[in-house]
Amino acid sequence: MATTVEKIKQYLSDNPAAMPAQVAAELTVTELEVVLALPAEQLALLPLTEKDTLLTSLPEWGPMTTIISISGSIFEFKGPFPKGKYAHGYYNLITKGDGLHGHLKLDDVSTIALISKPFRGSESHSINFFGQQGEVIFKVYLGRDQQRVLLSDQVARFQALKDNVLTEV
Known part of the structure; x- marks a missing residue:
């Protein structure tokens, strides 16, 4: 079996x-x-000790798509990932005016996966945050230009992050 x-x-x-x-x-x-x-070429796991460094750097990456799935519904936010700071047990996303707002319970993150898997035939890269039960908390997909091509500087940052993780294992 x-x-x-x-x-x-x-x-x-x-x-x-x-x-x-x-x-x-x-x-x-x-x-x-x-x-x-x-497959190994589609996945790298970021050590949880790197989550603060990652979250601090994401706002510098530019526009991306943050996805939250709950009970079959999918919520998407397109724009830069906001800066944040810790307070009251949460990583609080700081956005002035319009943008992604929220409070992340990062103590519940068990795994951060860097995934490179084609989506509908197009190259795609995402950073996936998983909870203690193996559920997705949220995902951040690299941004695309007007022609739906991935932003090359983000791809380079993602690949460097992935390569750094792979060299540390």
């Missing part, structure tokens, strides 16, 4: 365009279990 990881890998092999959330729903596993079964 195949293990859960083997089932996930087989599903991904048979359905290479499937997104992790779709695979998780189909196989009744967590999205984190699916992500951890991605």
